[in-house]
Amino acid sequence: xxxxxxxxxxxxxxxxxxxxxxxxxxxxxxxxxxxxxxxxxxxxxxxxxxxxxxxxxxxxxxxxxxxxxxxxxxxxxxxxxxxxxxxxxxxxxxxxxxxxxxxxxxxxxxxxxxxxxxxxxxxxxxxxxxxxxxxxxxxxxxxxxxxxxxxxxxxxxxxxxxxxxxxxxxxxxxxxxxxxxxxxxxxxxxxxxxxxxxxxxxxxxxxxxxxxxxxxxxxxxxxxxxxxxxxxxxxxxxxxxxxxxxxxxxxxxxxxxxxxxxxxxxxxxxxxxxxxxxxxxxxxxxxxxxxxxxxxxxxxxxxxxxxxxxxxxxxxxxxxxxxxxxxxxxxxxxxxxxxxxxxxxxxxxxxxxxxxxxxxxxxxxxxxxxxxxxxxxxxxxxxxxxxxxxxxxxxxxxxxxxx
Ligand code: NAD
Ligand code: MG
Numbered sequence: 001x002x003x004x005x006x007x008x009x010x011x012x013x014x015x016x017x018x019x020x021x022x023x024x025x026x027x028x029x030x031x032x033x034x035x036x037x038x039x040x041x042x043x044x045x046x047x048x049x050x051x052x053x054x055x056x057x058x059x060x061x062x063x064x065x066x067x068x069x070x071x072x073x074x075x076x077x078x079x080x081x082x083x084x085x086x087x088x089x090x091x092x093x094x095x096x097x098x099x100x101x102x103x104x105x106x107x108x109x110x111x112x113x114x115x116x117x118x119x120x121x122x123x124x125x126x127x128x129x130x131x132x133x134x135x136x137x138x139x140x141x142x143x144x145x146x147x148x149x150x151x152x153x154x155x156x157x158x159x160x161x162x163x164x165x166x167x168x169x170x171x172x173x174x175x176x177x178x179x180x181x182x183x184x185x186x187x188x189x190x191x192x193x194x195x196x197x198x199x200x201x202x203x204x205x206x207x208x209x210x211x212x213x214x215x216x217x218x219x220x221x222x223x224x225x226x227x228x229x230x231x232x233x234x235x236x237x238x239x240x241x242x243x244x245x246x247x248x249x250x251x252x253x254x255x256x257x258x259x260x261x262x263x264x265x266x267x268x269x270x271x272x273x274x275x276x277x278x279x280x281x282x283x284x285x286x287x288x289x290x291x292x293x294x295x296x297x298x299x300x301x302x303x304x305x306x307x308x309x310x311x312x313x314x315x316x317x318x319x320x321x322x323x324x325x326x327x328x329x330x331x332x333x334x335x336x337x338x339x340x341x342x343x344x345x346x347x348x349x350x351x352x353x354x355x356x357x358x359x360x361x362x363x364x365x366x367x368x369x370x371x372x373x374x375x376x377x378x379x380x381x382x383x384x385x386x387x388x389x390x391x392x393x394x395x396x397x398x399x400x401x402x403x
Contacts, residue, residue, distance in 0.1 A: 006100065055085050098285075099120055117144045126345075136243075187272070225352065343393075355402050
């Protein structure tokens, strides 16, 4: 029985993880669930999955949850705060940690799991965008095992030879590892989001409700907006760069609106190996949870007789400027991607709050990148400082634009 900690249990990835757990109670026990502040959702999860610990990052939410759990006769111990998140991620009894907090808030708890040599299932792509070099160094030195949850990276992982999969998990890769295995390119597929066909002059009027309505996937709000601007694909390109030690020139983004192919690996002999499936995160989650075995899920098999045409195109820079900002930041290096991630979190939050237009998200991100000092933020303290400093710059730019 593997003891599981789910960081971000009330979110979209957290819920899909718990679906897989519910289907395989003989394999997985829930040691701990965590959330930011959603007490009602957490109460229900605790009563159903009976974790030993529940952690709320906000103290007031933890107090409320504790009262409600006590009243319901639950044995779950409630903890509060960021340090408690880190302690639970590194708990001696934890075997597997699902890192599914959204945004930079996920970095420290995920790093705590890595440093404690856990099997870390990485959904929180922002951790790698913010601190990729430092993060991967910690994977290598701690002996942790890292498995990608993001559907594209999970697909690429599935398309690699077994020896290379082992090297990815423990970060034994170096810059030429993919070429040595005759891999010429990683092909990252993207749906193009809800505005692939929208005329560009309508972009200023796009509302948050329209932007979070993804055509294929059901996800949290932040990643849904990122998918609509294609910043998500930019963050994923940076994520792939670190996970697979692949130069940005060897990663190609391919728009594939049907989301049937989840990504591909191109080999030097002309072969392309792809992973296909329904757009349901239970598949990559189950794969990573049971790796190297495969287990069942409720996800229906693809019915090829009913599949519509699969189409492919490239991403237009004028429609998706955020993707190209991310590619440029990846070329520039760690400090630029730390700053871009922070700017994007602030600008997406402002868009969702009605303070910024959809088309201004990329404008703010670009302006922040131009203004922020780009020294080499490799150590954790410098990364956290740059993240904070960048957020202030982004907030000032947004306040100026909306005044
Ligand atoms: P979500 O918004 O649905 O859930 C986020 C979870 O994190 C919630 O449990 C929330 O309580 C918790 N959280 C939020 N802010 C926090 C904070 N400051 N401190 C502690 N906990 C906090 O997000 P999601 O869609 O599940 O995405 C989670 C991560 O997985 C993101 O990094 C996203 O990019 C990645 N991801 C998601 C999908 C998907 O299909 N949803 C696919 C690939 C990757
Ligand atoms: Mg993805």
